[in-house]
Amino acid sequence: MVHAEPETAPTASHALATVDHEEKGAAQEGHGDPEIKDLGWNEHVDQVPAPLVGGMSNEDLWVLVRRFDKQMYHVKAIPYPVDGDLDLNIADDEEFSPDKLRSNLERLYMTVILGLMGFGTHIVRLRSWKEARRTSAFCAVYFIAWALDFLVPIFFTTLIVLIVYPPSRNFLFPPAPMAMVDSKGGVKKPKAGVLGSHDTATGAPETHKGEAAEQEASNFVNSFASIALSSAAGKSHAGNDEEHSDAIDSAVPDPTTIATQAAVAKDSSASGAPTKKHDKTKQPMEQAMWEKMRPAMHMLSSISDGWERFANALSPTAPFPQNRYRLRLAALLVPAVCIGTIVTSYLFVKLSTFIFGVAFFTDPLLWNAAHWLNTNFPNWQKLLELRNTILRGVPTNAQLTLTLLRIGEANKAPLPPPPRSDQPPPTRATSQISADELPMDVDQKDVNAAIHPDRSQLHREAKADAEAAKKPKHGSRLLAFFKGTTKTTVQAALGADHLKADLGSVHAKNRLGVLPRPSEEKEQGPVDFKGRHRGKKGHLYVSTGNFAPGTDVPTVFFTSTEAKGPDDVKPVFSVPVAEIQEIKKVGGLGWKTKLVVGWAMDREVADGITIVDREGHSYTVTAIPLRDELFNRLVAMGGQRWVSW
Template identity: 55%
Template sequence: MAKRGVHYEDLLPVPTEGMAPTEPDKKERSTSMAEGPTLSHALAQNHTDHGAVSLSDEGAEVVDLGWNEPPEKIPKPLVGGLPNEELWLLVRRFNKQVYHVKETLHPPPGGLDMYIADEEEFSPDKLRSNIERLYMTIGVGLMGFWKHIVRLRSWRETRRTAWFCTAYFLAWMFDFLVPLFSLALIALIAYPPSRDGSGGVQKPKAGVLGSHDSATGAPENHKGEAVENEASNFVNSIAAVAISSASGKHPQNEPDDEKGTAQDSVPDPTALAVGAANAKDKADGKSTSATHDKTKVPMETAMWTKMRPVMHGLGVLTDTWERFANALEPTPPFPKDLHRLRLAAVVLPMFAGSIFISSYMFMKGVTFGAGFGFFGDPIIRRGLEWLNKNYPNWMKLLELRKYVSSLLRTLSSIINPLHSNILRGVPTNAQLTITLLRIGEANHAPLPPPPRTSAPPPQESAEVSEKNLRATGADYP
């Protein structure tokens, strides 16, 4: 009989963090691949879409799919149902996002691994990565939403905007606005063609339309590089403003010959900002020396301490946005329609209830909630104390990915009895990427890394298809 090796649980106590909120005292061991794989491993092993990875020679020890070949000679597609450019985009951003991975002794939530740890350590590089992800996902998404609003308000597409205008004012006249918005939300979730389109025709900020998914339209060698460069410059601009503010820098006060020489040297930006700020204070006649300033260390400690939860919050927010995006537009090998229909089923009761709720009832409810939130602090405070005392893990129940309700269980049982909450089994981009990499691992055909190009991107307009033209502000023929 084989002897059991040394495990982490032999050296350290089993932690109680990360337990299911409904059973806080229950302790479980993470299963191995042989005992029961996670959903990510299971999807990778049972991937049926035919791509170069799945069609590789099963008898070979390791299959080379073009690790040292140029992009045009690599088989297309590597993973069935996913263009190579999309795959490389995910892997490239995964390499920038993931810094450190730890093993957990407990089953991962939702059957997927690669979750952000609650006690994630802070570092400036991680904060930068999270801000860049925030721009590439939420920032670009909100800009696309705003462009669609501008497109509707412009009346360039007269017939299209007239239909929206007529539907809105008819619903307003008969107090049917909430059902209309609920129905529109269900259509946007359940019917993907309703989400096509963005803004109107305008000159790209980069001077040439070299990419379709960026704010500037800058050229790119591979898909997604323009947005990644925008995100990097977005963070650089914030850092430049912060350092300039700390050092008291003003462009009008600098001689022209010093502006060029200052950019040639590359000193430590943090030391430069602090040193310049101290020099400015001394020049302004402040009597307190920096060595005797008792506020410096406490403020620096408070800032560095509070940056960890800020970074964690940005990561969780971006992860949630990515889950919703992957639920609306799933990528193989994840299910195509399951999560989208589940989201639509969640909104369906709101649509049904809104038919019987008048505008008067809605406004009375909103104004009562606003008044109770403003004046009800004694009741709210005692309620929170009671919850913290009797149900210490009640905050876990409010996490969207763990939210379970009896209504949702009933609706999801029609769709799939194995899923009981809204975002269960919906991956973030990191979880999606690790699943795609595991497909290559399961087929003994590791995926080639994203191609690197040292040459500048071509200053040519990107190819514009009929779909792109129809989304630029012109009515259908």
Template identity: 55%
Template sequence: MTFDEERNRRSPDADGNTISSKLVDILPIPPTIQPVSEPEKYETANSLTEEPTLSHNLAASDHEEKGLAQREYDEEVADLGWNETKDRIAEPLVGRLGNEDLWLLIRRFNKQIYHVKEVPTVVPGDLDLNIADEEEFSPDKLRANVERFYMTVIVGLLAAVKHIARLRSWRETRRTSCFCAVYFAAWISDFIVPLLSLTLITLIVYPRSREVLFPPAPLALVDSKSGGIQKPKSGVLGSTDSSTGAPQNFKGEAVEQEASNFVNGFASIVVTSAAGKNPQAAPSSEAGSPDDAVPDPTGLAMATAEAKDVAAGVKTGPNYDKTKVPVETAMWTKMRPIMHGIADVSDTWERFVNALSPTPPFPRDVYRLRLAILVVPLLLISLFISSYMFTKGMTFGVGFGFFGDPIISRGLKWLNRKFPHWQKLMELRNTILKGVPTNAQLTLTLLRIGEANKAPLPPPPSASEPPPERPIEITDVELTATGAEPPLNATDEELRDAIEHDPQVARETGGPDIDAAKSSKHGKHGNRIISFFKGTTKGAVKTAIGTDHARAKVGSHHAKNRLGAVPRPNTNYLTGPLDFKGRYKGQKGHIYITTKSTIPAMSFSTNQTIEKIGSEEREDLHPLWTVAIGDIAEIKKVGGYGWKAKIIVGWSMGREVADGLEITDRIGNVWRVTAIPMRDELFNRLVAIGGQKWEAW
């Protein structure tokens, strides 16, 4: 299918949906069979307006409800508040989507996506930025995936558990009575499966029914055992979507901090992930570099375990322990498929959430209708199938699956021979969930909306102060009940006591034994030792940083790449959306993006006048190099320092490390730009501005 045919197929209708949102889109069938019929066919796009995917099409479409980023602007790039505080950025930036929700998506996108490559073939479900099958493994990427798993799956399951606890507790008497009466009436009349099917269809198609049947309540306010009200674990109800109720400056921030602490609570491999190697490629080290001058923090756990064994009289070392190397090798070998599996589960969960509650600019009803259509056959069959027939069918299926391997394996071999790559067509993202984005794909589409309208979305603002220790205001959106019952069947006084701040609750544990195990006090001598090592480490790091300047002058390539990675305190980081401070081969300069020219491009210039008058419409900058946006085939976030040195710099100096980007074009040329304070923002502009179809690595 050509780009013109594809554009006509997707052109928007009067309701803001697309012409493709007809029967063929509602049915769970793949959008194309090209992965099977023409697996080697390559199609690339040079600009966003060529609309190679649904994401590009939605970004370039004319939307009915428009935010600031969806209006037309005359200038090359409109600044919608890149260097402004939260309260000075107008709302909404995107129609029908609050700024807090937008920034939540961008923050998590920055943590999740490190490395993208262009995909010349058809993408599953007509959406790019899927996770590559050969995705690179690293402990820190495993950490990011576990955090994401917590924020999506675990928090979602916890909310379901608490809803069940509320129903079973009979505290909300009227609601539980209705559920109970309807259930047993259906049981007596042998109507359980039709009832569950009808309920499921109603919940999918009619979103209002979800609030009626399962009225919302702050997650931290519900006791998962009793189903009643409880004091939030943080001691105050400062957020409604987190399990602790901790205060936050921005929506979703508390859940993100919970996810980070959830990962830090693991031992062994996850402890290594908490401090481990970063997927951002570290620069090659050399003797005397900061990375070479610091110890390996991840070795501390293993060294501590070995010291405990020695103290207990256990013989250690490779001559005595023959299991250490093979067990460690086996565990690390299995980490890559485990990480990929965690990411797949999170992707599927996010797709189902986005299908049930679509976020603009994705269509509002298509995905819900498709899911409901899948349940309708179950409803119709259940009207004519008895419980005996259902049980017999289920037990036959179990038996065939257990004993039918000869038939199943021969059938799969025949399919693989006749229809190579048929599994790709049958994936959920290509059938039931086709066109439904993950949160990363949704974020990329939103970023593309800004680029299509020459109004790049401003980055999430940062908070200058810690979140206040005061309860948030609760409205009917966060806490309500069905009918005339009070929410959670609690009085106003009980709600007020639970919501108000109590500083002692966050430190309460199950007993003195847990207090003793949890305590991390070092005593006076311990604190002095830590302060001593922190001071000496800080001095060693400063010396290593100073040495880099001398090495760079004599031509050290590695030292040049590390220059400026630790900016001086109180440095002005605010740049963008056109110009971004950075270095190339150690030289100070600016990366700037031009879109007014015939071919949009990214360039690097050492001309310092950019800081005063900018780069817009200037022809005297004489860039050191330029790469066309449409020619970029790979973008990779790289570290300013090695992973060990980055941890030590943060601990000893309390300073942020400015990282960089590595850009590769379609013919293999590579440009490495370092010391970019706004690295994530530049990365987001580059992945969103062109017509490339990306794959996450």
């Protein structure tokens, strides 16, 4: 990566990645070697140096990277300056896909919904009087301010203190595990039966930080899908499925067919229900729903982006400035305090009702004003967006993650991928909590009963599971039968791909190797990534010059043989990193096929990546076990300004 000076860097993210940081981690310390430094890509988590980035723990870093992998699918380079001086903003006309919609719903849960739930627990605790001293103080300040007609200044002054002085947040709103707080402000046993995480609604245990919240988000979306399918079956519309249409897709069942067929059967059995032939609303409604999906998904992204920007402004993460954004937000509230001291409650009501009347009865005037602005200042709406005004320079979590990844690339020390959880988390409390550590007025006995698993309950559940295992399960046998037949069908279809690939089938070539053996997933990265190009096995190298003869610029190239050195390289294709125009994650299987194949084979499907250079040449490498890690390196290496598509 080119070490540009901050004032000449493409974006603030590039500049922050290349400056000399005061607090350094392993990825920020220069090693004086032109070769890439491996910080533990194939090592156990305990062998990875800590911290990788100064100012944050490895667990916090891996939470960001893991969620970045789920959020980013497709990026394009743009030649013009970016909004807010940070790239990786979401394009206005981003592509819609079911995977991206699910990702945005999960992100909304982990940011906005969990945040609102945490805010709700604080309100419940204050109203419950279980924390008598704190509630008394809030109550006294409120009614004294009310009596003196000073509520507005007190409110905004409190906000300024919370923004500018972070320790005041824990003093005024002492934290408590969200899953332990009941509806009356007391202590309850978490829904998971044990307190294994502090920032989740269920308190479920986790192997690595953030995994419980991510699993909750996944189940949150699954619950909505289950309700929708159950409603359709009577106890969704089947979306347009535009994917590969050849033998393997017809060889596996469509998982959405069962629900839609059940809905059709229900309608047919209902008295007076219109048949498909007479139903003139089906096609228009389906078309209208699918047309609205993209703006709806973009709205979800914008809500999550705004929430993350405010969170990162209030609690900045290095290398972003620690005080600049907080002071900016506080400065905006100072006039509100001043105005609140001179505006009486009567004048406030009069002004509010006047503004409401103007907004209600001047609709034609407002539309004419908007038309004039659109004609004379086409981008006026963007200029007023938060990311271009009060939150300018404040990153979303994705932009923060990209900056952290760029730090590793700038120092030739790519950040190792997050650890994978191969074993289920232990059913035990994360740590012993003393009653004195909790702000609520509770005794240690109640706390212990809440945070630790109920042994008698665990025994009853184990006994029930053992008894259930002894009973004949016709449904499970039927499911196992279908799984076995599906597995046989998939194996036969995938086996036939080798013959089809030899005959020139492009789809068959792209599917070769989509089910890698466990041995093929080990010992990869940060330079060498196994994959296939047009069906042929090989290695994709991300080189800094040592494997690219005649050049000293970062280059990505594919070779069908493992390269031992510069003289041994015979690239099938090569693209300088600086010339990459577009990077897209792709799959060798359609989404329905991937779902069924993963279920039947009990193995992870290896997807691929497409790289497009500035001249429009496209190169696709499939069956890459570390596809997300490769994507992250390519996005972070160059000086491109990216936009999420």
